[in-house]
Amino acid sequence: MELRERPHPWNDYNGPHDDVIMSCRVRLARNLAGFPFVNRASSTQCHEMLRMARRIVLTDDVAPGMIWVDINSATSRDRALLMERHLISKNFSESSHARAVAVSGDESLSVMVNEEDHLRMQLLRPGLQLEDAFERINAVDDAIESRLDYAFSSRWGYLTACPTNVGTGIRFSVMAHLPALKITGEVDRVKRAAKDLNLAVRGYYGEGTESAGDFYQISNQITLGRSETELRDEFQKQILPHIIQYEQESRQVLVDRNPILLDDRVHRAFAILKTARLLGVEEAMKLLSRVRLGLYLERIADVDLNAINRLFLQIQPAHLQLHAESRLSNEEMRQARADLVRSTLGG
Amino acid sequence: MELRERPHPWNDYNGPHDDVIMSCRVRLARNLAGFPFVNRASSTQCHEMLRMARRIVLTDDVAPGMIWVDINSATSRDRALLMERHLISKNFSESSHARAVAVSGDESLSVMVNEEDHLRMQLLRPGLQLEDAFERINAVDDAIESRLDYAFSSRWGYLTACPTNVGTGIRFSVMAHLPALKITGEVDRVKRAAKDLNLAVRGYYGEGTESAGDFYQISNQITLGRSETELRDEFQKQILPHIIQYEQESRQVLVDRNPILLDDRVHRAFAILKTARLLGVEEAMKLLSRVRLGLYLERIADVDLNAINRLFLQIQPAHLQLHAESRLSNEEMRQARADLVRSTLGG
Numbered sequence: 001m002e003l004r005e006r007p008h009p010w011n012d013y014n015g016p017h018d019d020v021i022m023s024c025r026v027r028l029a030r031n032l033a034g035f036p037f038v039n040r041a042s043s044t045q046c047h048e049m050l051r052m053a054r055r056i057v058l059t060d061d062v063a064p065g066m067i068w069v070d071i072n073s074a075t076s077r078d079r080a081l082l083m084e085r086h087l088i089s090k091n092f093s094e095s096s097h098a099r100a101v102a103v104s105g106d107e108s109l110s111v112m113v114n115e116e117d118h119l120r121m122q123l124l125r126p127g128l129q130l131e132d133a134f135e136r137i138n139a140v141d142d143a144i145e146s147r148l149d150y151a152f153s154s155r156w157g158y159l160t161a162c163p164t165n166v167g168t169g170i171r172f173s174v175m176a177h178l179p180a181l182k183i184t185g186e187v188d189r190v191k192r193a194a195k196d197l198n199l200a201v202r203g204y205y206g207e208g209t210e211s212a213g214d215f216y217q218i219s220n221q222i223t224l225g226r227s228e229t230e231l232r233d234e235f236q237k238q239i240l241p242h243i244i245q246y247e248q249e250s251r252q253v254l255v256d257r258n259p260i261l262l263d264d265r266v267h268r269a270f271a272i273l274k275t276a277r278l279l280g281v282e283e284a285m286k287l288l289s290r291v292r293l294g295l296y297l298e299r300i301a302d303v304d305l306n307a308i309n310r311l312f313l314q315i316q317p318a319h320l321q322l323h324a325e326s327r328l329s330n331e332e333m334r335q336a337r338a339d340l341v342r343s344t345l346g347g
Numbered sequence: 348m349e350l351r352e353r354p355h356p357w358n359d360y361n362g363p364h365d366d367v368i369m370s371c372r373v374r375l376a377r378n379l380a381g382f383p384f385v386n387r388a389s390s391t392q393c394h395e396m397l398r399m400a401r402r403i404v405l406t407d408d409v410a411p412g413m414i415w416v417d418i419n420s421a422t423s424r425d426r427a428l429l430m431e432r433h434l435i436s437k438n439f440s441e442s443s444h445a446r447a448v449a450v451s452g453d454e455s456l457s458v459m460v461n462e463e464d465h466l467r468m469q470l471l472r473p474g475l476q477l478e479d480a481f482e483r484i485n486a487v488d489d490a491i492e493s494r495l496d497y498a499f500s501s502r503w504g505y506l507t508a509c510p511t512n513v514g515t516g517i518r519f520s521v522m523a524h525l526p527a528l529k530i531t532g533e534v535d536r537v538k539r540a541a542k543d544l545n546l547a548v549r550g551y552y553g554e555g556t557e558s559a560g561d562f563y564q565i566s567n568q569i570t571l572g573r574s575e576t577e578l579r580d581e582f583q584k585q586i587l588p589h590i591i592q593y594e595q596e597s598r599q600v601l602v603d604r605n606p607i608l609l610d611d612r613v614h615r616a617f618a619i620l621k622t623a624r625l626l627g628v629e630e631a632m633k634l635l636s637r638v639r640l641g642l643y644l645e646r647i648a649d650v651d652l653n654a655i656n657r658l659f660l661q662i663q664p665a666h667l668q669l670h671a672e673s674r675l676s677n678e679e680m681r682q683a684r685a686d687l688v689r690s691t692l693g694g
Contacts (some may be wrong), residue, residue, distance in 0.1 A: 260682055264624035271618035277611035335607055 013309045015127015019296045020244045022175040022215065022309070023126050025086075026133040026232075028141055029160045029169040030119040033149040037161040038097070038114050046098040046114050053113040056147045057102040062140055065105020072098060080318035083205060086124065086175075088112055090205050109140060116161045117169075119144070128244075130172055130236045134228070157224070164221065168228050172235045173219030175204075176243060179293040180250035182214045183265075190243065197239060198222050204285075213285030213312055218243065251297055259299075266294030270303065274347030278331075279338040284315045307344055314340060360656045362474015366643045367591045369522040369562065369656070370473050372433075373480045373579075375488055376507045376516040377466040380496040384508040385444070385461050393445040393461050400460040403494045404449040409487055412452020419445060427665035430552060433471065433522075435459055437552050456487060463508045464516075466491070475591075477519055477583045481575070504571070511568065515575050519582045520566030522551075523590060526640040527597035529561045530612075537590065544586060545569050551632075560632030560659055565590065598644055606646075613641030617650065621694030625678075626685040631662045654691055661687060 013022050058066045082088040087110040088101050099114040112120040123137040151159040158169035181187040194201045202217040203209035220235045254262045269290035292308050294300045320336045321328055360369050405413045429435040434457040435448050446461040459467040470484040498506040505516035528534040541548045549564040550556035567582045601609045616637035639655050641647045667683045668675055675683060
């Protein structure tokens with residue numbers, strides 16, 4: 001298991017609209033013809049699926065440097081690591097049947113095997129570049145499809161375990177950073193509007209998780225009756241620009257209405273990060289969020305945006321545990337987090 | 348009215364045991380023979396008392412550089428200034444009958460005229476030096492008594508408006524800084540023990556006020572049946588050493604049990620003071636208290652203790668108002684406070 005030393009080559013999160021869109025993701029749900037869906041499959045069938053998927057997915061024409069992680073035999077820390085890197089879902093991390101994930105060398109691609117569907121492939125990209133992500137995952141999909149038969153109906157399209165995924169089996173999502181909408185309280189309005197637009201607004205680790213650091217995962221919900229490119233264009237060109245603009249306008253409101261209050265929030269946050277000796281993950285996420293906001297609004301300088309972006313990941317529990325000799329207690333975790341943040345920010 | 352530019356020459360607060368005892372005070376309650384107590388005096392009698400007191404008190408053999416402040420004609424800001432400097436009581440500041448205060452050039456002596464008693468004289472000294480304060484106020488008392496007759500009974504001693512002051516009319520008090528006892532929650536135990544010892548534990552501005560910045564005014568309550576020196580020695584040599592030791596031991600407990608938590612509190616406080624753009628008075632007092640604690644425990648350096656001590660006074664509303672062109676709104680006050688603290692601490 002090579003997760004320990006893996007770098008995060010794409011994790012500088014620099015991409016179009018990265019002031020609001022930290023990263024984007026395209027996910028495909030696929031099932032194999034002739035196999036029952038995972039929730040109806042026997043243990044033997046699950047294992048057979050794993051063997052087949054492993055043989056097909058671990059090749060360089062799918063993606064360079066693919067590794068295979070057997071989730072059942074992985075430690076709880078490694079499962080948490082994968083989740084913190086957004087490479088597997090929370091449900092997938094916590095269930096107990098035979099399952100695995102394949103991850104590309106640059107960690108932009110992951111293929112969960114025996115999640116809700118036989119194959120759940122996702123492609124992550126920094127910023128808002130869904131076309132690029134879409135092209136890349138199509139290539140992966142084609143490479144895999146060339147070696148096995150997907151469950152496909154000429155009437156319904158790709159068949160999936162949950163009806164909401166039937167059709168294209170595609171989902172587009174972004175990790176949006178909405179600190180200004182959070183401060184102004186308008187994020188709830190965004191959530192309500194999103195519902196009307198058939199969008200899902202979820203937490204930092206997707207379905208069933210809470211927002212953290214003012215990050216929200218926003219995704220389209222419709223997969224049936226439209227082509228992938230129609231869905232993508234609607235999401236990227238019609239829906240997301242509104243959300244980006246709404247957040248940007250809210251940021252400008254903070255600057256215009258009360259720049260001193262904004263500076264107070266930003267500079268306090270930065271000062272605490274640079275000096276605290278103990279930091280909980282929620283507080284650290286909140287403070288990093290304010291510094292990130294302050295950087296884009298040019299209220300502070302002398303700190304590297306990429307260092308802040310990386311810290312959002314590095315302060316997560318399993319990542320802190322990576323560099324520790326032994327299992328950290330809660331208190332030691334808070335201390336290790338503060339030490340890491342302080343040394344990173346030169347406090 | 349010269350309050351605006353007055354310095355605070357004794358306000359560096361350096362004196363014996365100043366780690367715990369910020370300042371000490373001796374107060375004498377005196378009334379004039381042949382005049383009714385203030386609460387029974389007519390307006391004419393109150394004014395007569397003011398004229399007489401003014402003539403007697405404003406002389407250099409009472410104290411150098413005495414000034415006279417007519418509280419009735421003083422602005423509300425000036426009344427607040429005097430209270431913030433602990434030169435008049437809250438009640439005195441707020442009542443409406445004819446009253447005045449005489450203050451010495453170094454502000455160590457103040458004589459309230461027509462407070463609860465005709466004359467309420469107090470002598471403030473930094474640290475714990477009650478003998479010195481006692482000698483000084485005795486000289487003041489003698490100088491005044493040489494020019495008028497105090498109401499005195501050979502059986503009861505000095506007669507006062509409230510029976511609790513009859514006898515010596517003396518009260519000893521200290522402004523104790525008890526941040527460690529506050530953090531450990533033991534300050535409530537101190538309060539209960541103090542009650543059993545006939546001590547009063549009051550807030551930052553004395554009777555009827557709340558603690559702020561972990562400061563507590565502690566005073567003896569007995570004035571009858573004992574000599575002044577007995578009362579002083581019991582307070583200074585028996586009672587206060589216990590309180591000082593209790594606070595010092597609590598500080599050591601913070602160092603021994605969890606130095607990282609202590610450093611977290613101290614360094615966060617200092618960082619916020621150096622960077623905040625908006626500061627309420629309560630928050631500022633609390634943060635300054637933690638920095639003061641950190642300085643005495645040598646958890647931080649590179650900040651001047653006297654600068655911190657002076658800030659406790661300078662951040663009070665009327666003192667902030669001193670340097671403003673026009674009346675500050677609440678928001679402007681919070682901003683002026685943060686600006687002052689930041690520039691003082693080199694943030």
